[in-house]
Amino acid sequence: MAQSWTKIKEINKGKHQVCRLTKSLYGLKQASRQWFAKFSTTLLSHGFTRSKSDYTLFTRFQGSSFIALLVYVDDIVLASDSVDAIKQFIQFLNNEFKLKDLGDLKFFLGLEIAQTSKGLSLCQRKYTLEILEDYGLLAVKASKFPMETNLKLSRHNGDVLDNPASYRRLVGRLLYLTITQPDIAYSVQTFSQFMDTPRQPHMDAATRVLRYLKSSPGQGLFYPANSASHLKAFCDSDRAGCLDTRRSVTGYCVFLGESLISWKSKKQVTVSRSSAEAEYRSMAATTCEITWLLHMLNDFKIDHSQPALLFCDNQAALHIAANPVFHERTKHIEIDCHLVRDKFQENVIRPLHVKSMHQLADLFTKALGSNLFHSLLSKMNIINIFNVVSS
Missing domain, CATH: 3.30.420.10 (Ribonuclease H-like superfamily/Ribonuclease H)
Known part of the structure; x- marks a missing residue:
């Protein structure tokens, strides 16, 4: 690990001295980089290969077993086709670092994961409900689709918002929500163009997206097992x-x-x-x-x-x-x-x-009506797992 230096002052003698740190202190700018360097070096020495496409992804093929590891700061997700390989590797990590095993993956960085024999689903229901609660829209009338058909917004029309921070915060939170809800991706990229000077029509359109989220807060992606x-x-x-x-x-x-x-x-x-x-x-x-x-x-x-x-x-x-x-x-x-x-x-x-009527990418280039919008959603395996379970 690279050594960090900091300058200190000896109060009693009034002299300036330099102190060499044997390891990086938590809170310093280079701390996270040093942590990842140490963690990745440990993995590489244990037979893992770092992906050149995503430096936070590590894979290892050993015999008939396969392990994939994804790291985000100090949160780690493991996937393998062998339960024994996972247990052995967790024991190895526990010997090298102090860690806590949270068991099967159910919640990760705001993502809710549900696994069944039919497949895997991802959603952000808790995160969505928190947004609705913060903006006082839990009891609002829901909308069937996120944006009015063929709506075109401009940076010059409408009154400037008195509190632009509220709009910017909302767009930022919606942007994170697009991780599991691609159905609002077009709307959010449109709102992102007016962050410098948001106006009332922009806020009204963003509020409509919240009303759409109210209709199905548990909507997300489904990945079939086969x-x-x-x-x-x-x-x-x-x-x-x-x-x-x-x-x-x-x-x-x-x-x-x-x-x-x-x-x-x-x-x-x-x-x-x-x-x-x-x-x-x-x-x-x-x-x-x-x-x-x-x-x-x-x-x-x-x-x-x-x-x-x-x-x-x-x-x-x-x-x-x-x-x-x-x-x-x-x-x-x-x-x-x-x-x-x-x-x-x-x-x-x-x-x-x-044919244009079968073009799924229309969902990401324009505001669509209710019928076409939901038709494309069904073809993309975007479902509300809570509705499926209840039915």
Whole structure:
């Protein structure tokens, strides 16, 4: 462990002296880094391999057993196909560090985990109810969907909020809630654009999201126990959706079999000159995510020799991906063209067309009506486990 230095003053003699610390003190800026360095070094010496895609993930294959370890500061999650391997490793950690075994995973960083023979579910029901309680909306009338259809917010319309801190805190808490509720991802990324000067229409729209959460606070993700290990992704864009900058919104969702494992709703960094360009930039972002996920699957020794399926509802964008000839209208997006085409030629992705009515990524690019919104939710395995149990 690296040594820390601090300067102290000897009061009695009035002299300045330097004290060398044999270990890092709790509360210093470098304490967390030193802790992780010591912890990771211990794991690596015990046969673990650190993932290059996520430095907090460690895996070990020893004989017929497999152990995956995920660390967040001093909270650790272990997963293995062998109960004996878990017990032995916990005993090893207990000898090296002082730790407390909390048993089967049920609660982690605000996430509530439920495991059955049918699969695993994730939700943040307690966290959601705390938000509703803080804003006095536990008894409010619930809304069936989070945002009014085709609602467009601007940073120039409406009165400026007297207390912007309340809006900023709410958006921050909703942002953490998107970990298990991708159904509010589009709404939250929209609200995040007005953090500097929030106005009353922004707060009203955010309050509607809370009313939607009131309808199903236990809603979350469900991962079936028996699912294929093949990646498929849906990408979409809403061209010039931002009224202030005229930038488009990129939205995508990635599935491993039938399990939703990654999604994003984000405003693009540049203005697209056509719908094909906006869709193609969305394809490029999704391709990057697929490439990263393939590296993660490799860490778990999961063979993914088949190309990942990439569904897009824009024929022009698909032709750009397949056509090796650069045209005048696409030369300004050359880097994205090379990225998607290279992965296409390397058989990493396989772009396919999907009808707009079956485009799941619509959930991340625009505000939808109740029927279409809930139809897409059901296809993503986003359920309310408490309703399922009660029924």
